[in-house]
Amino acid sequence: xxxxxxxxxxxxxxxxxxxxxxxxxxxxxxxxxxxxxxxxxxxxxxxxxxxxxxxxxxxxxxxxx
Amino acid sequence: xxxxxxxxxxxxxxxxxxxxxxxxxxxxxxxxxxxxxxxxxxxxxxxxxxxxxxxxxxxxxxxxxxxxxxxxxxxxxxxxxxxxxxxxxxxxxxxxxxxxxxxxxxxxxxxxxxxxxxxxxxxxxxxxxxxxxxxxxxxxxxxxxxxxxxxxxxxxxxxxxxxxxxxxxxxxxxxxxxxxxxxxxxxxxxxxxxxxxxxxxxxxxxxxxxxxxxxxxxxxxxxxxxxxxxxxxxxxxxxxxxxxxxxxxxxxxxxxxxxxxxxxxxxxxxxxxxxxxxxxxxxxxxxxxxxxxxxxxxxxxxxxxxxxxxxxxxxxxxxxxxxxxxxxxxxxxxxxxxxxxxxxxxxxxxxxxxxxxxxxxxxxxxxxxxxxxxxxxxxxxxxxxxxxxxxxxxxxxxxxxxxxxxxxxxxxxxxxxxxxxxxxxxxxxxxxxxxxxxxxxxxxxxxxxxxxxxxxxxxxxxxxxx
Numbered sequence: 001x002x003x004x005x006x007x008x009x010x011x012x013x014x015x016x017x018x019x020x021x022x023x024x025x026x027x028x029x030x031x032x033x034x035x036x037x038x039x040x041x042x043x044x045x046x047x048x049x050x051x052x053x054x055x056x057x058x059x060x061x062x063x064x065x
Numbered sequence: 066x067x068x069x070x071x072x073x074x075x076x077x078x079x080x081x082x083x084x085x086x087x088x089x090x091x092x093x094x095x096x097x098x099x100x101x102x103x104x105x106x107x108x109x110x111x112x113x114x115x116x117x118x119x120x121x122x123x124x125x126x127x128x129x130x131x132x133x134x135x136x137x138x139x140x141x142x143x144x145x146x147x148x149x150x151x152x153x154x155x156x157x158x159x160x161x162x163x164x165x166x167x168x169x170x171x172x173x174x175x176x177x178x179x180x181x182x183x184x185x186x187x188x189x190x191x192x193x194x195x196x197x198x199x200x201x202x203x204x205x206x207x208x209x210x211x212x213x214x215x216x217x218x219x220x221x222x223x224x225x226x227x228x229x230x231x232x233x234x235x236x237x238x239x240x241x242x243x244x245x246x247x248x249x250x251x252x253x254x255x256x257x258x259x260x261x262x263x264x265x266x267x268x269x270x271x272x273x274x275x276x277x278x279x280x281x282x283x284x285x286x287x288x289x290x291x292x293x294x295x296x297x298x299x300x301x302x303x304x305x306x307x308x309x310x311x312x313x314x315x316x317x318x319x320x321x322x323x324x325x326x327x328x329x330x331x332x333x334x335x336x337x338x339x340x341x342x343x344x345x346x347x348x349x350x351x352x353x354x355x356x357x358x359x360x361x362x363x364x365x366x367x368x369x370x371x372x373x374x375x376x377x378x379x380x381x382x383x384x385x386x387x388x389x390x391x392x393x394x395x396x397x398x399x400x401x402x403x404x405x406x407x408x409x410x411x412x413x414x415x416x417x418x419x420x421x422x423x424x425x426x427x428x429x430x431x432x433x434x435x436x437x438x439x440x441x442x443x444x445x446x447x448x449x450x451x452x453x454x455x456x457x458x459x460x461x462x463x464x465x466x467x468x469x470x471x472x473x474x475x476x477x478x479x480x481x482x483x484x485x486x487x488x489x490x491x492x493x494x495x496x497x498x499x500x501x502x503x504x505x506x507x508x509x510x511x512x513x514x515x516x517x518x519x520x521x522x523x524x525x526x527x528x529x530x531x
Contacts, residue, residue: 012255013254013255013258016255016258016259016262016375017258017261017262017265019262020261020262020263020265020266020269020372021265023265023266023269024265024266024268024269024274025269026269027269027270027272028268028269028272028273028274031272036269040266040270041373043266043372043373044372044373044374044375045373047259047262047372047373047374047375047376048373048374048375050375051255051374051375051378054251054255055248055251055252055255058251058255059247059251062250062251
């Protein structure tokens with residue numbers, strides 16, 4: 001259980017930071033006037049899902065003394 | 066912030082239940098890891114969303130933000146390490162108990178009152194920031210959001226938002242803030258990443274990673290803050306905690322003074338990365354939407370626009386988890402001031418003051434000034450503690466004079482505290498001196514004045530109490 005929660009937590013953190021990073025790289029790579037192949041709406045939904053996943057998983061593995 | 070909430074709650078519990086009036090024993094000492102997490106959490110709070118954009122309003126340039134913040138935060142870390150932690154690990158007493166030994170119990174109550182009131186205004190700013198995250202949940206225009214120029218409430222919907230958020234925070238503080246502390250603990254790493262995510266999205270939308278160019282203000286932007294101003298702001302925005310010695314209460318549990326280095330996690334993650342990330346949010350609105358940097362945009366709208374609901378949740382949690390213990394501590398300060406006042410009544414009184422302060426955006430929108438004033442009022446007490454700890458024996462003045470004489474009110478401390486603060490407030494109000502320049506000279510003047518007054522009063526030898 002703890003291992004599963006840890007995995008979900010790590011994926012959730014990745015889901016919080018990786019999509020914005022990909023959005024940034026694609027947007028800059030697309031040049032002026034170009035758009036990222038990953039839409040900002042998609043980034044926002046992935047971040048929201050990751051947020052929910054993070055708060056669902058964190059209590060099972062984060063150390064609280 | 067969140068790690069702090071848990072750790073500080075635990076440390077304060079230890080303090081209040083066991084070690085409030087004696088040295089922390091060896092068995093209660095903690096290793097450095099507890100302090101690294103604590104500082105990282107404490108300094109990634111809701112108000113960081115406000116401070117970054119305020120730098121843009123004040124025309125801070127790229128050199129100031131990148132180098133000035135680095136330098137100022139480094140100086141803050143050094144102050145924590147070589148003053149606060151050094152004294153904390155030798156004395157191992159709370160600020161309040163140490164101050165009581167020097168100034169007497171009655172004067173500590175006065176300090177508590179000042180501390181409690183300032184805590185209320187700080188928590189009020191956090192309520193304001195959290196309330197800006199409520200707006201995007203409703204159709205546009207339902208809640209008129211405050212701008213940098215707002216001093217009064219923007220309308221009934223805004224007032225209701227602040228009251229709802231403030232009342233919820235107060236109720237939780239009333240019940241004890243264990244749940245919120247736990248949520249804050251879990252939120253800490255995620256929250257920092259949301260700050261970074263805001264910056265990444267903003268850079269993508271602006272189509273560049275040239276941070277230097279982005280942070281350079283337009284030529285017509287008024288430069289209200291200089292490089293030195295940024296350095297001093299970063300150094301003294303937590304003046305009450307380091308040079309003011311409030312963190313004696315926490316760092317007295319540190320095994321070694323090197324735990325003071327842990328403040329670097331808070332300074333460089335929260336007061337460097339998070340401030341620059343938050344500043345980028347407003348820079349985007351200025352460049353892409355033509356927002357006037359002097360008017361600004363509320364944090365809720367900017368964060369929602371950049372990263373959506375995750376950002377709004379972050380703004381609310383960041384404000385909530387920091388404001389909650391602040392209301393709780395303000396309540397404790399008022400309880401100490403007013404005999405017979407129950408903990409619940411004291412917390413409600415503090416909560417009411419915080420809500421009143423939160424309704425008026427003036428406090429949050431003038432946060433750069435407010436934290437300077439906060440430090441100016443509280444930091445001088447640290448100057449007295451530094452004198453007592455490092456210099457008293459060498460200068461031939463008594464250490465812990467109030468304890469030695471059995472006095473409840475040391476006039477030397479009161480005069481040494483109030484005179485520099487009075488002068489500083491005059492300089493701030495009439496001469497327009499930037500508030501963050503004042504804590505350091507005020508603390509030094511307070512220490513010097515205390516030495517002079519102690520010398521004068523020590524002419525009559527202080528009898529040592531049996």
